[in-house]
Amino acid sequence: MDPFVSLDGTAQAELVRRREVTPLELVDAAIARIERCNPKLNAVVQTQFDAAREQAKGPLPEGPFTxxxxxxxxxxxxxxxxxxxxxxxxxxxxxxDHDSELVKRHLRAGLVVLGKTNTSELGLLPTTESALYGPCRNPWDVTRSAGGSSGGAAAAVASGMVPFAHASDGGGSIRIPASCCGLFGLKPTRGRNPTGPDLADAYHWLVADHAITRTVRDSAALLDATEGPDVGAPVFAPPRSRPYLMEVGAPPGRLRIGLSLRNAMGAPVHPECLAAVATAARRLEGLGHSVIEANLHLPGEEDLGQHFMTAWAAGVVHGLEAAARRMGREPDPTEVEPFTWALYQFGLAQGLSGYLRSQEELLRFSRAFAHRFEEVDAWLLPTVTEPAPTLGSFATPPGEPLQPLFHAATFTPYCPMANMAGNPAMSVPLHWSPEGLPIGVQFIGRFGDEATLFRLAAQLEAAHPWTHRRPAVSA
Structure with a gap:
């Protein structure tokens, strides 16, 4: 038996601090779990086991996750x-030829990197089925998607390969796979984690990096280790009042939580996703919170999808052209997926005026969205509109290269608003369907207020725990 598989990162680090295990023992056990589970899931697409073993032999930094x-x-x-x-x-x-600032902070925290996880091409789709590496399978049902774009991270954590993994979120890419795989996923406030030195921002302020975790305390402790601007950061979040780990277990008080099921896309919501929100609302009221049904309607939201798509497409243009400079050759349509190439062409066609208009409208939305927190402390919404979809659901039909984007918009209409406004948001695994599929619910907090989300998430985790649940493919 692997004695570490059920331990979160905080507990594993405590064993190392007490000298009850060595980092090499933790690393060897995790490598064995990856070798056992990954052939069934395709979550880890690159490994660096020899380098990890050498790193684990020390010396390692004395950090929260040594x-x-x-x-x-x-x-x-x-x-x-x-x-x-x-x-x-x-x-x-x-x-x-260098580490990004965020990776430097991961290493400074004492983490030992074992490899890289699967993602959709450029992180563009809410499923992880790239032409380069193939589909990542959901540990709860291998015929289904693990979500995306951080599907590899979620599948690796849900199956127990590692206790937590790095992830990023530009339109739900932390929260979606967390929902699909029964995990906790927090997207931090815009500018909370660094994007340097290579990026002034990621996809025009839409993307935030953090992690997918099994426990709330791991997410809080890791954000403590990585948060804060790097030198020269053009945007950074309001400073935290105290370490986030201190929020875990702290009483959240009686929160006012707005509940909204409306979305501008008008997509139908699966009954189990509606049941997940209804169950969460009852549990919140049972914990003493006030749940207020309200309409999260904002002026001009009907056009927001177009502005988000323009900004997203501009990010694809920038990303591919930056890659071309690194590779020393122009982007080639035979080397990218049809959906990516169509989005690239769409971005080129928008022009400078179209791009600037999208930025203006997204910033206008941010201001209007901030006012929706004058009477509530957080918003409760679905994370996705259906349980984990079957693999292949986002395939590109012949002659319709942008069809996956339209499917994505109806699958996850509730997630991008937190990216557009820059607010922190989290998916919490509080519901399982009769078929045994996990379904998360989403909470969006005030700009800069991860503290309230961590307090609330920890309270829900204590009252309605989820870490004891194990998927079909599990270490």
């Missing part, structure tokens, strides 16, 4: 000497 095994998403997280493909055939040979 010796704890960790995985990086194969997107944005540059690590010197390790491939960074973004899930794209065009960048399959790119190897950074």
């Amino acid at each position: 010796g704890v095994p960790f995985l990086l998403k194969d997107l944005l997280a540059a690590q010197r000497g390790q491939p960074l493909t973004g899930g794209s055939r065009f960048m399959k040979d790119f190897v950074p």
Whole structure:
């Protein structure tokens, strides 16, 4: 029996601090779990086991997670000497010569990186089925998607390969796979974690990096280790009042929580996703909170999808052209997926005026969204509109290269608003369907107020725990 598989990162680090285990023992056990589970899931697409073992032999920094095994998403997280493909055939040979600031902070916290996790190409879709690495399977049902774009991270954590893993979120890419795989996923406030030195921002302020975790305390402690602007950061979040780990277990008080099921896309919501929100509302009221049904309607929201798509497409143009400069050659439509190429062409067609208009409208939305927190402390919404979809659901039909985008918009209409406004948001695993599929519910907090979300999440975790549940594919 593996004595570490049920322990979160905080507990594993405590064993190392007490000298009851060595980092190498933790790393060897995690490698064995990856070798056992990954062939069934395709969650880890690059491994660096020899380097990890050498790192684990020490010396390691004395941080909150000294010796704890960790995985990086194969997107944005540059690590010197390790491939960074973004899930794209065009960048399959790119190897950074430096660490990103966030990765430096991961290493400074004592984490030992074992490899990279699967992602959709450039992180564009809410499923993880790239042409480069193939589909990532959901540990709860291998015929279904693990979500995306951080699906590899979620599948690795849910199956027990590692206690937590790096993830990023530009339109729900932490929260969606957390929901699909029965995990906790928090997207921090815009600017909370660093994006340097390579990026002034990621996808025009839409993307935030953090992690997918099994426990709330791991998410809080890891954010404590990584938060704060790097030198020269153009945008950074309001400073925290105290360490986030101190919020875990702290009484949240009687919160006013707005409940909204309306979305501008008008997509139907699966009955089990509605049941997840209804169950969460009852549990919140049972914990003493006030749940207020309200309409999260904002002026001009009907056009927001177009502005978000314009900004997203501009990010694709920027991302592919930046990759072309690194690779020393122009983007080639035979080396990227049809959906990505169509979005690239759409972005080029918008022009400077269209891009600036989208930015103006997204900033206008941010201001209006902030006013919706004058009478509530957080909003409760679905994370997704259906349980984990079957693999292949987001395939590109012949002659319709943008069809996956339209499917994505109806699958996750509730997530992008937190990216557009920059607010912190989390998916909490509080519901399982009769078929045994996990379904998360989403909470969006005030800008800069991760503290309230951590207090609330920890209270829900204590009252309605989820970490004892194990999927079909589990270490």
